[in-house]
Amino acid sequence: MPIRYRTMKDLKEKTKVVLGEVRRSVVVITNRGKPAAILQPFSADELLALQLLESKPVRAILERAMRDARAGRTVPATAIIEQAAATV
Secondary structure: OOEEEEEHHHHHHOHHHHHHHHOOOEEEEEEOOEEEEEEOOOOHHHHHHHHHHHOHHHHHHHHHHHHHHHOOOOOOHHHHHHHHHHOO
16 A cells, blocks of 8 residues: 655644545655654444443453463364354
8 A cells, every 4th residue: 555645734724635645655644744644544334433442341251261261271163163053
C-alpha cells in the first residue's frame, strides 16, 4: 500500500480530501516536517476487535486464558472440535 504525506494544515483545511486518500493509501500527517500521526484504512471488523480489547471483561478473560496457558492448563484444538461435532 502506498504511503502519502500530508501536513497538519492539509488535514485541517482539506479533511475530506485527506480522508479520501486514506481509502487508497496510508497517510502520514506531519507537523513542522516531523511525523505526527498515521491515518490508515480501517474496517468495521478492526473497530470491533479494538472495542473488544478495550473491554474490561474481555481483557480479564484473555488474561486468565494466558495464565492458564503458561501453567500448562490447555486443551488441544482437536478435542474442542470433536466435542463440538458431537453436539451437532
